[in-house]
Amino acid sequence: MYPHERSLVKRLEGKPFALLGINSDPKDKLRQVLKKENITWRSWWDGGNTDGPIATAWNVSGWPTIYVLDHKGVIRYKGPREKALDKAVDTLLAELEKEK
Numbered sequence: 001m002y003p004h005e006r007s008l009v010k011r012l013e014g015k016p017f018a019l020l021g022i023n024s025d026p027k028d029k030l031r032q033v034l035k036k037e038n039i040t041w042r043s044w045w046d047g048g049n050t051d052g053p054i055a056t057a058w059n060v061s062g063w064p065t066i067y068v069l070d071h072k073g074v075i076r077y078k079g080p081r082e083k084a085l086d087k088a089v090d091t092l093l094a095e096l097e098k099e100k
Helices: 002-011 027-036 053-057 082-099
Strands: 021-023 043-045 067-069 075-078
Touching: 002 082, 027 043, 067 082, 075 082
Parallel strands: 021 043
Antiparallel strands: 067 075
């Protein structure tokens, strides 16, 4: 998913959009992935296992888990990938634009 996420971040540069990542891999593996995959967006480490505090608080039971939140912090989409993710984000950005 990293290539698609990179393209999404690039396409939406300058827009009111943020991609945030949570990773439960061991720190040494995570550092390698961040560098190899050129991850430029904020990413948090969740303790090195799947029972970390962030995954637990958000009831994450499978990886990857994707939530798309609107500008008010409300989860509007769960689990969209690739084109569905693009559509979800574009829909929310259009809604935000209409509110202005």
